[in-house]
Amino acid sequence: MALLRSFSSASSGMGVADHCKDTFFELQRKKTHRYVVFKIDEKRKEVIVEKTGGTAESYDDFMASLPENDCRYAIYDFDFVTQENCQKSKIFFIAWSPSISRIRAKMLYATSKDRFRRVLDGVHYEIQATDPSELDIEVLRERAH
Secondary structure, eight states: OHHHHHHHHHHHOOEEOHHHHHHHHIIIIIOOOSEEEEEEETTTTEEEEEEEEOTTOOHHHHHHTSOTTSOEEEEEEEEEEOTTOOEEEEEEEEEEOOTTSOHHHHHHHHHHHHHHHHHSTTOOEEEEESSGGGGOHHHHHHHHO
16 A cells, blocks of 8 residues: 555655645635745655745745745735725735755656645636746736736
């Protein structure tokens, strides 16, 4: 069974801890988080929650929570006001893969992304970024409108 499990993990990426789904649901439905940062725990062979940001935290707080030299997945709940003056919210999935991170980490995150992304039902937009400039708040604002 362990051999079968390790084979299936190798072919389809990492598993996903139940806590990831629960935390995403809290952000999506209950609005208890502004963002969630996920990381791959290589020893446990699964994606886990690394950090959550409270609703009062800013986009700068979110950006500061992404490591500058390692990959992460993240969810950000972006609030904005439409031209019709309506308050809206869009959920962004961010695949953070800085160009200076280890090749092994980039490969691991790339091969596990689709499976993990499918677990997060209700994401509106996806951004893949290798540099902080690709995650400028204006990028999210343009995508959300």
